[in-house]
Amino acid sequence: MVMANISKASVISGDIIGSSQLKQASRKKLQQLLDDFLKNTTAEWSDMQAQQYRGDSIQITLTSNRLAALRIALLLQTCLIKDNYKIRLAIGVGDISFKSGQVVTSDGSAFQASGPYLDALTKSGDIISIAGFDEEFTSEWQVHSTSLNFILERLTQQQAEAVYLQLQDHTQSSIAKKLKIKQPSVHQRLQAAGWPVVQKILNRFESVIPTV
Secondary structure, three states, rough: OEEEEEEEEEEEEEEOOHHHHOOOOHHHHHHHHHHHHHHHHHHHHOOOOOEEEOOOEEOOOOOOOOOHHHHHHHHHHHHOOOOOOOOEEEEEEEEOEEOOOOOOOOOOHHHHHHHHHHHHHHOOOOOEEEEEEHHHHHHHHHHHHHHHHHHHHHOOHHHHHHHHOOOOOHHHHHHHHHHHHHHHHHHHHHHOHHOOOOOOOOHHHHHHHOOO
């Protein structure tokens, strides 16, 4: 089915880094992580559509919950980093002007903002990029992308685990219980992970994305 109605959207395009070099057991574990992640996030955000293609590539669209795009991208990043995997993700904010039966064959300015920036990540070696509906938005969010790249590239697995749970709005006490550590240790991990900066960037994204 093809729809031509224009709707506002956020699109997340991603490529797993180094997936072709993984051994079979690691590849199987990675696929289970991805399957579980996509199942859980689509259950939480009902308008989210996700498709995995070419084995190591992912595309996600959000319409009514498009301001959740950065949170979902960071959840996916930290979900994989905590298990020693990495993914490049490019977020595009704009429109869907052509919607087909599959996410990967749809089109619009959100896809056009996401796809080329994912290609640019492959060349630069960075792992996250955010671009959008106009030059002013993209200029600001390329600066924030630089900050997020700096933080994500330096996360340890333990720090990523804490950030992953914090992104789900767990309290530090509940994170401590889940990780079987003391609450001060959770606070220490989040501070070392740059969580205060991540939180500010996340709040900014969620405040500037139009809700209608």
